[in-house]
Amino acid sequence: MKRNLNELVSTILNKINHINHLKQLQSHLTTLGHSQTHFYAFKLFRFCSIKLSNLHYAQQIFNHIHSPNIYLFTAIITAYSSQQNNHSLTFSIFKNMLNSPIRPNNFIYPHVLKSSKERFLIGSVHAQIVKTGFLEYPVVQTSLVDSYSKVLGGLRDAQKVFDEMSERNVVCFTALVSGYLRAGDVECGLKVFDEMVERDVPAWNAVISGCTQNGFFSEGIRLFREMVFVAAAGEGGFCKGNKPNQVTVVCVLSACGHASMLQLGKWIHGYVYRHGLVVDSFVSNALVDMYGKCGNLELARKVFEMDQCKGLTSWNSMINCYALHGNCEGAIAIFEQMVECGSGVRPDEVTFIGLLNACTHGGLVKQGCGYFDMMVKKYGIVPQIEHYGCLIDLLGRAGRFDEAMDVVKGMSMEPDEVVWGSLLNGCKVHGRTDLAEFAAKKLVEIDPHNGGYGIMLANIYGELGKWDEVRNVWCKLKQQKSYKIPGCSWxxxxxxxxxxxxxxxxxxxxxxxxxxxxxxxxxxxxxxxxx
DNA sequence: TTAGGGTTAG
Structure with missing residues (x-):
């Protein structure tokens, strides 16, 4: 009878798709005397939170149970930990559990750790894991490595947990590699990757993505070539083994774009089709970005047009392509299409950086200022320092220095190198040596060891005939052994x-x-x- | 029931 009811509940859950049906099922179960049965509460909770994405009602199902068991606690912690903004709630539920007769198990810890976004919180969960005797579980250890490596100052703890593991598999190695690369320590990340005996697709993806995100594009591309070579040479040829997947393609396309490697980018585009990879929004956007950065606006637009579900990043990528090419009309046309197409996509801060850049390159001062206002007033976006940088670039290039200085004075944060650099650039174009001196001084103040800024200031003093100042700047540069970073092209x-x-x-x-x-x-x- | 990998600006 019980088995029949279990099967019946499963069958019903497979067929329903609305909260009212779930409530009806819940009423029937209550009538049958199962209002407090953990098994059914668990089933209803999972269905409600996963299939219906209704965490609010799932919470009510949980609250209704007087003494939740470990399955229900795990289910609710899993549900909250997978959400972006509910980490503190996950933690308080975990604390409630610790105060109840229910003891944690190895399955609950990875979810609790996922919600631990501070080093001291991970430390307290770590202590709890030791206390309850679950430190020997590889999955729990890997979760510790991963969580520690994701918080500020946690890499040493991650490495320590990793070092103390008796058996290390590809997952914990990848977690540590990702940790180092996320922290910008490419050397250590690559060293750990070199030590890996087994490498699967996520491991390759982690190292390629990490290199790209740290600006090591050539290294990322080298690793991609190695991955392809290993996959092709592996048992069963290219059809089996660790073939690059969509994630790999997205990471390496980003590297191709930054390194302007059009031929490789095209080869990867072909690879996507040859190997039947689905062109999802990530792949499509990465292709648009790669073609744009490599100078082929036509192909970028073609891929963009083929995307049937354009999301915010798709529109932003296309706007940025046009901005990069100095095609302000194209960027503005895409923006207008984006807000008018009725897809509900709202522009974000990246959209306006692209638009402002496009206006700067096209000299569209009035329109650029209009977009800055629109961003703040219509879309409620708080300007970031990058937006101010664009605006000052726009005004400076047009020689509108009074307005540019008003913007600088009105900024809610300290102006950075981009802001003063943009102003200086405008000053040079329009021969405003007096203001150029002011901007260059600010640049030297921000980064006294940057030889480039010192040389610019010395040159401006030279133009003004201030030879004592020229000598002073050069003396300081020599004392500090500051040299200009050489210009590079490829x-x-x-x-x-x-x-x-x-x-x-x-x-x-x-x-x-x-x-x-x-x-x-x-x-x-x-x-x-x-x- | 539990662990690692993805695009756009600056």
Whole structure:
């Protein structure tokens, strides 16, 4: 009879899709005397929170049970920990559980840890894990490694837990690699990755994504090539093993975009189709971004048009493509299409950075200022320092320095290097040496060790004839041993990226390269020599 | 029932 009822409840839950049906089922179960039966409460809770995404009513189901068991506590903690803004609630439920007769088990800890966003909180859960004897469970250990590595100052604790593990699998290795890369420690991340005996797709993705996010694009691409090589050479050929998936493709396309590697980007686009990968919104947006950054606006637009479910990032990526190409009309047209298409997508702070950049490149001062106002007044977006940077760039390039300075004075945060740099740039264009001196001084104040700023200030003093100041700046630069970071440019030829640094002469073909440049420019140029 | 990997700006 009981078995029949269990089956019946499962069958009904498989068929219903509305909260009222769930309430009816709940009433029937109460009539049958099961209002406090943990098993059914658990079933109803899971259905309500997962299938109906109604955590509010799921909470009521939980509250209705006088003495919830470990399954119900795990279910409610799982539900809250998977949400963005309910971490403190997860924790308070866990505390309530500890105050009840119910003891934690190994299944509940990973969820509690997922909600622990402070180092001291993880430490207290860690102590609880030791106290209750669950530290030997690999999944619990991995959760500790992952959680510690995600909080400020937690990497050493993550490494310590990892070092004390008796058996380490690919998942805990990946958690640690991701931790180092997230913290920007690429060297340690790659070192741990090198130590991995087994590497699966998420492990490769973690290291490729980490390199890309830290600006190590060539390393990310090198690792992608290695992944493809290993997958192709593995048992069963390219059809089996750790083939790059959509996540890999998204990570490596981002690297291709930043490194302007169009040919590789195209090869990956082909790979997506050859291997039947679904072009979801992530893949589509990554392709749009890659084509845009590599200079092929036409293909970027083609991929964008093919996306049937354009989300905020899709629109933003396309706006940024146009902005990058200085095509302000295109950027504005996409923005207008975005707000008028009725899809309910609202612009965010990234949208306006793209739009303001586009207006700056097109010299559309009035429209740019209008978009800044629209962002604040219509969409309630608080301007970030990047928006101020764009606005000052826009005004500075147009020579509207009084307005630019009013914006600087009205900023709710301290102006940064981008803000003063934009103003300085405008001053140079319009010959406002007096204001340029002011901006350059600010830049030197912010970063006294940046030789580039010092040299700019010295040059401005030179233009003003302030030779004592010129001497002072150069003396300080020499004392500090501050040098300007050399300008760098790169080009992709035959699938290889060649980097060129200003004035460097270390390349064995230096003389030959300079001769070519000389024949091109008609004079001895000191442009770029490859490193 | 529990653990690791994804795009856009600056």
């Amino acid at each position: 080009i992709e030829v035959d699938d290889k990226v060649h980097q060129f640094y200003s004035l460097d002469q270390s390349n064995p073909k230096t003389e030959e390269l300079y001769s070519v440049l000389e024949s091109l420019f008609g004079y001895r140029s000191e442009v770029m020599i490859e490193m």
